[in-house]
Amino acid sequence: MSPPILTVVVPCYNEAANVLAMVSRLRSVLHGIAWEVIFVDDDSPDGTAAVAKQLAADDGRIRCIRRVGRRGLSSACVEGMLASAARYVAVIDGDLQHDENLLPEMLRVLEADEADVVIGSRHVSGGEAAEGFSRLRRMLSDGGTGLARLFLPVPVADPMSGFFMLRRATVDQLAPELTGRGFKILLDLLLTSHAVLRIKELPYVFRPREAGESKLDTIVLIEFLTLLLDKVSGGILPMRFLSFAAVGGFGLLVHLLVLTASIHRMDFAAAQWLASFAAMTANFWLNNRLTYSDVRLRGAALWRGLLIFYVVCGVGVAANVGIAGLMLHDDQMNWGLAGAAGALITLVWNYAVSATLVWRAR
Numbered sequence: 001m002s003p004p005i006l007t008v009v010v011p012c013y014n015e016a017a018n019v020l021a022m023v024s025r026l027r028s029v030l031h032g033i034a035w036e037v038i039f040v041d042d043d044s045p046d047g048t049a050a051v052a053k054q055l056a057a058d059d060g061r062i063r064c065i066r067r068v069g070r071r072g073l074s075s076a077c078v079e080g081m082l083a084s085a086a087r088y089v090a091v092i093d094g095d096l097q098h099d100e101n102l103l104p105e106m107l108r109v110l111e112a113d114e115a116d117v118v119i120g121s122r123h124v125s126g127g128e129a130a131e132g133f134s135r136l137r138r139m140l141s142d143g144g145t146g147l148a149r150l151f152l153p154v155p156v157a158d159p160m161s162g163f164f165m166l167r168r169a170t171v172d173q174l175a176p177e178l179t180g181r182g183f184k185i186l187l188d189l190l191l192t193s194h195a196v197l198r199i200k201e202l203p204y205v206f207r208p209r210e211a212g213e214s215k216l217d218t219i220v221l222i223e224f225l226t227l228l229l230d231k232v233s234g235g236i237l238p239m240r241f242l243s244f245a246a247v248g249g250f251g252l253l254v255h256l257l258v259l260t261a262s263i264h265r266m267d268f269a270a271a272q273w274l275a276s277f278a279a280m281t282a283n284f285w286l287n288n289r290l291t292y293s294d295v296r297l298r299g300a301a302l303w304r305g306l307l308i309f310y311v312v313c314g315v316g317v318a319a320n321v322g323i324a325g326l327m328l329h330d331d332q333m334n335w336g337l338a339g340a341a342g343a344l345i346t347l348v349w350n351y352a353v354s355a356t357l358v359w360r361a362r
Contacts, residue, residue, distance in 0.1 A: 004036040004061070006107055007089045007168070009080035011073050012041040015094035016048045023055055023062060025100045033104065036061045038083055039094070040076040043068045048094075071293060073162075074185040078178055081171045090165035091185065098163040099204040106165040106202065115200035116170060119156065119186065120163035126203030127158070148187055151228060153196050159187050163204070170197075179230050188227060243291040244351050247283055255279035277310075284309050284358075292359040305358050312353045 008026060012019075019039065026037055039052040043066060052064035065079060081089045088110055092098045098120055106118040122129040123145070148159040164186050170193075177192045178185075190197065226243045259275040266274075284306055288297055297305040 002034040004034050004084075004086040005088060006030070006033060006035045006103075006165075007081070007084035007086040008035060008037045008103070009077055009084070009089060009091050010037060010039045010094045011076035011080065011091070012039050012044060012048045012052075012094040013071075013073075014044045014046045014048060015041075016044065016046040016051045018094055018096050019048060019051045020055065021096060022094060022100075023059075025096075026103075029100050029103055033107065036063060036084075036086065038063045038065060038080045040065045040067065040080040042071045042076060072180070074178075074188060075180040077185040078171070078175060078180050081168065082175060084168055086168060088165060089168045089171060091162065093162050097207045099207070102163075102202055102204050103165070109200055109202075110165060110167065114198075116197040117164060117166045117186075117189070117199050119158060119161050119199060119201045120204045121158035121161060121201035122204070122206050123157040124201045124203050127205065128203075129206035147228065148184075152190055154190075154199055156190065156199055157201055159190060160184055161186055179227055184227060191227075240291055241351070244287060244354070247286040247291060248351070250286060251279040251283040254282045280310065280313050281306075287354065288359075292354075295359050297359065309354070309358045312357055 008030075010022060023037065026035065039048070039062075041049040041052065041064060043049070049064050049066040052062065056062040056064055063083075065083060067076065067079070077091050081091070088107060090103060090106065092100060092103075102120050106120070109115050109118045121127050145158065145160050149156065152159055162185070166189070171189075174189055174192050179188050179192075190199075226246050230242055255275045255278065258278045259271055262271040262274050265271075288302070288305070
């Protein structure tokens, strides 16, 4: 078998029902091209890796990386691309929503040196995403696309695309500086490159999902904002801190919403305690899902961690209420500003104790 010219990387989680269909489609559209496919599976409970390995036993072009103890779409893509020895690498989702028929043309563009990165785009003439997106996914995608364009050095119609191809040498060069977090590896690549990459976008119609379920939810928005913060700050601050700060911003919003709803029904101290408790709960859930996803608490450890979080952060809440109360007595300070100042004290304390006493509590 000839060494592959193209490696197709397919990040997976609970995509067992789609693996065979993906392989069949690649065999058809890449006929006559030396190719391989690498399924990078984050230890899916539905047996995705087992299905891929069963197919690999009969076809040397199929490979599988089963990752245990680590997760994330972006890091899965990077790991798959770095495992390739081919000249070109492509990334395509395992849910069959991307149009694999575009792969040969993507390869032709790169081989002709017409671009450095070829993107399958829903937002150029001929592209469409009308049937493949729920209302929530469309809102998240459109909002993220508009925000991403503000930071990119070159015009890109669909910077949030998960379907693209580039030279493996480019990945090898950029890999040490990639954030590798979240769902948007293309955006990570484009923002990391010190050279201005030549982009070509090819239209495709985003398909409805055939099996499994979407992994895109509101968590992705926070991960996306964290990625932008990391790139804008030049990587000065740790990604975990930035993620915690983004979650903290959401917690602050929860805090103020609860405080607003309760301030006229109880005294300020009681309302501040209630708002702080609600914000702590929201922060714990989001940080467990996002900031500390690599050491995520589950089962009994989740409830034990939540209890520890409540107990330790109660000290921060006490400081919160005390400081906010003192500020409230200042004639120049209204209850909203006092509540916000107290909440910020709690957020700082939460970050200081979370890594050492909560997510290492197992």
